Amino acid sequence: MGTQQFVVIGLGRFGMSLGTELIDLGYEVMGVDRSEEVVEEVGERFTYAAVADATDEEVLRSLGIRNFDCGIVAIGENMQTSILAAILLKELGVKKVVAKAITVLHGRALEKIGVDQVIFPERDMGIRVAHQLVTPNLLDYIKLSDDYSIVEMRVPNCLNERTVSDLNSRARFGCTIVALRTEAGVTIAPTALDQMREGDIMVIAGPNDRIDQFEREVVNIGE
Secondary structure, eight states, rough: OOOEEEEEOSHHHHHHHHHHHHHOOOTTTEEEEEEEHHHHHGGSSSSEEEEEOTTTTTHHHHGGGGGEEEEEEOOOOOHHHHHHHHHHHHTOOSEEEEOOOOSSHHHHHHHTTTTTTEEEEHHHHHHHHHHHHHHHTEEEEEOSSSSSEEEEEEOOGTTTOOOOHHHTHHHSSSSSEEEEETTEEEEEOOOOOOBOTTTOOOEEEEEEHHHHHHHHGGGGGGG
């Protein structure tokens, strides 16, 4: 099986960041933007780059769009252009279509036309930053759905040398420690006897309300 191929349409900050990260992960990425200036400036960072109107079906055909495994519509400033580009990617047979949405209405429209995954980068980043501001030990916060989240949290001093069993997160908070990251490496599904040390990273999954309770109360466990 060959390397998975991606096409990113719209080379603004989001499209550039996403595309270059995929490149760094070892994938082939074509960058597409209607601005010749943008493509000249950033195109060399991609495997391929093209100046093209993503709402022109024949132009997309000429780029061989149907051969890509995943198409990402990173256009945010123009809802109509974003929707038209996503429709064409679907109609041309791209296996998976992902699109950036700037409003809830935009996201609903993308879902209606069959986009496989809708991303709200500004909203999601706002949620992450809010949680990080009120929880100093919180490193990352990912909302998995309307009901569940997963967080990365630095082990506080009060849990230094405590075991997973001592924390008793499932019974006390309804959350599960799904991984521990220490200097020695990552432990997936740690056992009750695995010990935590200050500065280690806990990866916790659970219902959103219980995750919030965990964030508020975990620092008080040792007091």
